[in-house]
Amino acid sequence: MINANANAAVAPVRREEGEPEWMVWVTVAVALVLGFFLMWYITNQTTAASAGGTTLSYPATWVQTSESGAAFAVADLRNGGTFGDRAAVFELPKAELLPRDGGLQEAAANYTLAQQDARVGYRVLSVHSLTVQNRDAIQIESGYLLDSPYGGTSMPALMHGIDTIVMSGDTFYVLSYATRAGDVDNATSANDKLVNNWRLP
Amino acid sequence: MNSTDKLADTDVAAGERLYTLGGRTYTAAQYERLARENKAAAGPLLITVGAAVVFAAIVALVFGLSDWRLEGNWLLVAGIVMAIVPAAIWLVAFYTQDRLEPEPKTYVLGVFLLGAVLAVGIGQPLIRNFFSVQNWTGNNLLIDLLAAILIVGFVQEFLKYAAVRYTVFFSNEFDERVDGIIYGAAAGLGYATLLNMQYIVGNNGVDLAVGVMRVVTSALAQASFAGITGYFIGVAKFERKGPFWLPLGVTIAAILNGVVSFLLGQVTRLGGLSFNPWYALVVAAVVAGATFLVLFGIIRRLNAATLAAARA
Numbered sequence: 001m002i003n004a005n006a007n008a009a010v011a012p013v014r015r016e017e018g019e020p021e022w023m024v025w026v027t028v029a030v031a032l033v034l035g036f037f038l039m040w041y042i043t044n045q046t047t048a049a050s051a052g053g054t055t056l057s058y059p060a061t062w063v064q065t066s067e068s069g070a071a072f073a074v075a076d077l078r079n080g081g082t083f084g085d086r087a088a089v090f091e092l093p094k095a096e097l098l099p100r101d102g103g104l105q106e107a108a109a110n111y112t113l114a115q116q117d118a119r120v121g122y123r124v125l126s127v128h129s130l131t132v133q134n135r136d137a138i139q140i141e142s143g144y145l146l147d148s149p150y151g152g153t154s155m156p157a158l159m160h161g162i163d164t165i166v167m168s169g170d171t172f173y174v175l176s177y178a179t180r181a182g183d184v185d186n187a188t189s190a191n192d193k194l195v196n197n198w199r200l201p
Numbered sequence: 202m203n204s205t206d207k208l209a210d211t212d213v214a215a216g217e218r219l220y221t222l223g224g225r226t227y228t229a230a231q232y233e234r235l236a237r238e239n240k241a242a243a244g245p246l247l248i249t250v251g252a253a254v255v256f257a258a259i260v261a262l263v264f265g266l267s268d269w270r271l272e273g274n275w276l277l278v279a280g281i282v283m284a285i286v287p288a289a290i291w292l293v294a295f296y297t298q299d300r301l302e303p304e305p306k307t308y309v310l311g312v313f314l315l316g317a318v319l320a321v322g323i324g325q326p327l328i329r330n331f332f333s334v335q336n337w338t339g340n341n342l343l344i345d346l347l348a349a350i351l352i353v354g355f356v357q358e359f360l361k362y363a364a365v366r367y368t369v370f371f372s373n374e375f376d377e378r379v380d381g382i383i384y385g386a387a388a389g390l391g392y393a394t395l396l397n398m399q400y401i402v403g404n405n406g407v408d409l410a411v412g413v414m415r416v417v418t419s420a421l422a423q424a425s426f427a428g429i430t431g432y433f434i435g436v437a438k439f440e441r442k443g444p445f446w447l448p449l450g451v452t453i454a455a456i457l458n459g460v461v462s463f464l465l466g467q468v469t470r471l472g473g474l475s476f477n478p479w480y481a482l483v484v485a486a487v488v489a490g491a492t493f494l495v496l497f498g499i500i501r502r503l504n505a506a507t508l509a510a511a512r513a
Contacts (some may be wrong), residue, residue, distance in 0.1 A: 031455065
């Protein structure tokens with residue numbers, strides 16, 4: 001039988017080192033680095049889909065939705081909910097944006113007039129020219145209100161839209177991207193990725 | 202078993218018999234203490250598992266079957282109280298049974314609160330803001346499982362480990378192997394209580410019949426995962442187990458955390474938007490009950506072997 005002193009503190013009677021601590025930190029660090037690469041891989045993964053003769057690559061976490069008149073529409077419903085980032089491809093006959101002769105500037109002007117009817121509180125913020133796959137294009141930045149799918153009693157969201165218009169043959173292709181207003185840098189970056197990965201016929 | 206090694210910083214009476222365990226040397230009193238069976242360890246945790254399940258069933262039945270509904274601030278307050286109940290059950294059961302030589306209340310409560318503070322200060326911001334796992338999981342089962350283990354599991358279990366390892370571990374009150382499980386469970390319950398409060402406050406109150414399932418499921422799961430890490434810490438305090446022992450404990454807890462969290466998400470889904478939280482409650486209760494039974498079984502066997510070796 002062992003004689004036990006109830007008040008004795010239990011600590012090794014010799015001065016000894018504890019278990020090496022750094023291995024726990026290394027293990028957790030390795031797990032988190034692997035987790036970080038997993039996140040990076042998934043969030044940079046894209047899905048390609050054909051849309052009205054064009055091919056659009058979008059983040060794999062986005063889901064397909066429907067948008068009136070669009071050949072194809074996707075949205076980041078998981079991250080942003082009902083007002084998450086969204087993109088849609090429209091295929092419009094040349095005559096719809098250019099009833100008479102003209103160029104991209106006139107087409108853009110007619111497009112914005114049409115959007116004023118289609119979108120609530122639509123305001124053009126800027127219009128500028130660019131090149132998409134060596135073709136002249138025009139980009140329209142706008143602001144508008146997006147109604148909630150839950151109906152008129154829910155608050156609408158202020159959206160920042162970037163519409164890119166390219167003409168190919170007798171057809172105008174429009175890549176329409178929108179995100180909640182507020183983060184201009186992110187919006188521009190996300191839109192640039194979509195436009196750069198947009199393949200035209 | 203007398204040691205002839207030079208003793209350094211503890212007074213040992215001349216001729217006193219010394220005992221070695223896992224490469225460490227103890228006096229007789231210390232040796233018996235570390236291998237003692239603490240009745241306040243297993244009982245309260247197993248009572249908590251059972252009582253929490255009964256509590257969840259009663260609340261779910263009362264609010265699920267009746268027309269009684271709380272709204273506004275009352276719903277929020279009821280939810281917050283509900284989030285505290287599992288931890289409160291354990292604390293009451295623990296202090297009721299921990300009479301022989303009670304663990305200091307401030308230590309147990311301190312580790313509980315530290316678990317909650319680490320969850321709100323580091324754990325949840327890291328998981329939800331830095332890694333944003335909620336934004337990129339849900340499409341692929343394998344990815345979901347890996348994320349649950351590598352990110353959620355390791356972050357949560359390391360913080361619970363830290364709440365014990367860098368605080369009470371150095372205390373003289375941490376004088377039994379089983380104390381690792383007690384303090385680990387305290388850290389786990391603190392972490393779970395904070396998660397549950399965030400869930401309730403973030404939703405401005407929840408349906409009590411459904412919310413109670415999540416609260417109890419989370420509390421049982423988090424406490425049992427931390428109990429595993431606590432077991433490894435408790436053994437490492439008194440025996441030299443090598444550099445891989447503690448990482449192994451955190452890794453096993455993290456894997457179990459990830460796998461069980463993943464399973465809890467899967468078993469509640471019935472297809473479409475329907476779900477049944479009762480399945481999650483059953484899984485969590487079985488996992489927690491089995492985990493604690495296995496851990497206490499191992500500890501009891503270790504303690505018996507330790508005492509038998511001393512008497513030989």
